[in-house]
Amino acid sequence: MQVPLPTPEAISPDALLVEVAWEVCNQVGGIYTVIRSKVPATVLGWDDRYCLIGPYFTQQAQGEFEALDDYAFNQLPADDPFAAAVRQMRAEGYEVCYGHWLVTGKPRVVLINPYQVYDRLGQIKADLWNHHGIPTPDNDDLLHQVEAFGHQVKHFLHLLTNAVVPPKRVIAHFHEWMTGVAIPDLRRDQVPVHIVFTTHATLLGRYLAMNDPNFYDHLMQVNWAAEAVHFNIETAVRIERAAAHGSHVFTTVSELTVRECIYLLDRIPDAVLPNGLNIERFVALHEFQNLHQLYKSKIHEFVMAHFFQSYSFDLDNTLYLFTSGRYEYHNKGFDLTLEALARLNYRLQQSGLEGQVVMFFITKRPFHSINPQVLQSRAILDEVQETCEAIERQVGERLFYAAAASTDHRLPDLDALVDDYWKLRYRRTLQSWKTTNLPPVITHNLVDDANDDILNFLRRANLVNNRHDRVKIVYHPDFVSPTSPLFGMEYGQFVRGCHLGIFPSYYEPWGYTPLECVARGVPAITSDLSGFGDYVMETVPDHEAKGIYVVKRQERSFDESAEELTEMLWNFVQLNRRERIMQRNNVESSAELYDWKNLRVHYDRAYALALERQ
Incomplete structure (x- = not known):
């Protein structure tokens, strides 16, 4: 039996919570997903x-x-402290917008x-330097935006605490x-x-890890x-x-x-706040399996367009693997993934097993255009x-008429039911499409093709979509979106x-x-150097079965x-269809472990700890 989690009302019924993030109504990084979800x-x-506080940028906020x-x-209650602070700032001449974020919950x-x-x-x-020893260069507009925003947030919170009548208190996250x-400055x-205060990744840690293989x-x-x-x-x-x-409570x-x-920061965090998602649950297990089939068919369309002009393979015996994220x-782990794929390709070629693997790299890189x-x-x-489809309609109509008018039961010559116009168009269209060139490994023309690490590995490994390659590569250096002429679907x-x-x-x-894979019933590989992977190893027994x-x-x-990693991929490609369906069922059934409804308690405990500290 699951123990009921403490609610914020039980922890702090007299507290207001203000959450401050650069990504509120401003999608610029991964924190946006954390806050929004x-x-x-x-x-x-x-x-x-x-209440949430974020920077106002017209273009990002308008949607x-x-x-x-x-x-x-003006109809808001007079005792609404958030509105009172906004009124006061406006009276002082500040431009402050007050409203709702158009997401579930409308906060x-x-x-x-x-x-x-x-x-x-x-x-x-000057105050940041004189009071806190923080220097600011003259030519960095992002730092200017951040410091100007922080100055105003401090003032808003000062006005908010003035508007709050004790015993109510204010938590600022x-x-x-x-x-x-x-x-x-709030403390001063x-x-x-x-x-x-939550650091999702230390800034210096990210730079060091990118530049030191033994970080x-x-x-x-x-x-x-x-x-x-x-690193400037x-x-x-x-x-x-x-x-x-x-901060009174420091978290990561x-x-x-x-x-x-x-x-790197010389302070031990007071709490660890794991991140979750809103897990979409379905009444019937077959529903998410149906969605898998629906969207797999759309990927089939892309794969046929990308590969079948050069050579074809059995789509029913093809597995779609992918990785995504910041470049x-x-x-x-793009380097590790590519190495394992090259090894998997060799194993499959030597094994005699049937089937293909198509691997998608979905990331963001500067490009000129989609490859023509x-x-x-x-x-x-x-x-x-x-x-x-036109030939299908024509044959269908004429076959039906021929069947009704026929005196014998033999199938008529279907070729004779098609007009010469459609025969010619069919032949010419296929002739203009088919080619002897290899399918490209990348869908776009990069700005700096010669120095791209993914492309350079593929060239060195000769993993360039040869007919005999059992692992095919599609490198898509842009986000997947419904407006993309290549995929035409949401990520x-x-x-x-x-x-x-x-x-x-x-x-x-x-x-x-x-x-995000788990939330959608799709198996995933992570590592013990990712926070999620570490969390799974600590809290989810028998996670591979899930x-x-x-x-x-x-x-x-x-x-x-x-x-x-190669061994994991090798074992995965040997699963039969029934085993993959069972695995997706297990993934979907365990997804609720990562729902914010369950993980929010970690945040609430941090807030309760902050209220204990002055």
């Missing part, structure tokens, strides 16, 4: 005692934010324009260094707010100040450190990042389909259509991509990890 569960517990008009704003949101205090930037920067700039000015071995010897200067991120790192030390997202915080070749050859192939295949739909996600990261403070595989990378050589 957590909103429904947070609203469920905190209701009208909850996600619904501002209250003057009439609706209250305050958006503040960073640019409106740019005339005070000189003083803001700041995410990442970009909002943490407000924390040191003794604003009566209980501060929680974890060298972590204890890092000179943070020298490295921050070396001194201001951001000093803001992050000041926020970590100024996984046990892995606890080590980073200790050695960090080493950190995201890829685009043209898709367009001609669409024309082939239209021609076939989540694409995930559902695949058979396995591969994310063996070397550096991943949490890792949403495997979690479709979550964890590659060991801690204290393992690259070759050892590559061989383990």
Whole structure:
């Protein structure tokens, strides 16, 4: 029997919760998914005692934010402390928007324009230096936005605490260094707010991991100040450190990042806050299996357009694997994935097993355009389909008439039922489509093709979609979206259509991509150097039976990890259809473990701890 989780009302019935993040109504990074997906569960517990604060950027906000008009704003209760603080800021001449985020739960949101205090930037920067030893260069607009925003957030929270009538108290939860700039001044000015600060990944840790293949071995010897200067991120790192030390409760997202915080920020986190998702549950198991079939058929269409102009293979005996995420070749484990795929390709060629594997790399890289050859192939295949459907209609009508009028029971010559026009069009369309060229491994023309790590590995390994290759590669250096002429579907739909996600990261403070697979009933591979993988190993017994595989990378050589990943892939491709369906059922049934409704309790406990500290 599951023990009921404590609710925020039981922990802190007299508290207001303000969550501050750069990604509120502003999709610029992974924290956006954390905040947005957590909103429904947070609203469920905190209701009208909850409000978010973010920066106001017109273009980003217009599709996600619904501002209250003057009439609706004036109808708000006089004792609404959030509205009272907004009124006061507006009376002082600030541009402050108050309304709702257009996501499930429709939480209250305050958006503040960073640019409106740019005339005070000189003083803001001088105060950061004089009071907290944080220098700011003159030519970094992101830092200017962050510091201007933080200055205004501090003022808003000061007004909010003035508007709150005791015994009510205010908890302010700041995410990442970009909002943490407000924390040191809040403490210096003794604003009566209980501060929680979460670093999802230390800024310096991310830079070091990208540039040091032995990052974890060298972590204890890092000179943070020298490295921050070396990577030209001194201001951001000093803001992050000041926020970590100024908060009443300092948190991070996984046990892995606890080590980073200790050695790079010099503070042991008070709590670990694992991240979740809103898990979409279905009444019947067959429903998500049907969705898998539906979206797999759309991937089939892409694969036919991409490969069948050169050669064909049995789509019913083809597995779709993918990886996705920010383009960090080493950190995201793209290097390990490619090595394992090359080894898997060799094993399949030697084994005599039937079937193909198509591997998709979905990431974001600068490109000029979609490869015209890829685009043209898709367009001609669409024309082939239209021609076939026209012939199908014509044959169907004439066959029906012939059957009704026939005096014998033999099938008529179907070729004679097709007009010469359609025969000619069918032949010419296929002739213009078929080619002897190999299918390209990349769908777009990159800005710097010659120095792309993925492409260079594929060239060295000769993994370039040869007919005899059993592992085919599709490198798609752009996000999957419904507006894409190649896929024409949402990323989540694409995930559902695949058979396995591969994310063996070397550096991943949490890792949403495997979690997104699990939420959609798709098996996934992660690593013990990702926060999610570490969490799974600690909390989910027999996780492989539930479709979550964890590659060991801690204290393992690259070759050892590559061989383990190859073995996982080898075992997976040998599963039969029935076994894969059973595995997807197991994945779907375990997904609720990662629902925010269950994981929100970690946040609520951090808030309760903050209220205990002055």
